[in-house]
Amino acid sequence: MYLWRSVLGAVLGFTPEQCSLVGKLNQNNYKFSKIDEKKIITWINENLMVNWVSIEENLAGIEILLLQMHSPLLNIARNPGSLEEIRQQRETCKNIAREHKY
Numbered sequence: 001m002y003l004w005r006s007v008l009g010a011v012l013g014f015t016p017e018q019c020s021l022v023g024k025l026n027q028n029n030y031k032f033s034k035i036d037e038k039k040i041i042t043w044i045n046e047n048l049m050v051n052w053v054s055i056e057e058n059l060a061g062i063e064i065l066l067l068q069m070h071s072p073l074l075n076i077a078r079n080p081g082s083l084e085e086i087r088q089q090r091e092t093c094k095n096i097a098r099e100h101k102y
Helices: 002-011 034-047 059-070 084-098
Strands: none
Touching: 002 034, 002 084
């Protein structure tokens, strides 16, 4: 669920705290402030429906099939219909989180 919050937060216009990735091993895993995280989670709870399905085998193949069938806009990994605008918004968030304060 965290990845969804990072993508959705970027789409909703939230930005991570500047330099929050400085010194971190994973330079892609930005986070929003606790206040913004709560706002994003509230938005998710009010606007999205989540359904869980249990699958025991061929998870990767099923995921690819579902991505091809539904082309979910917020899912940019392995999605042939992903939007460049969403990639750019995520890159903007990563760049902000990587910036050094002077």
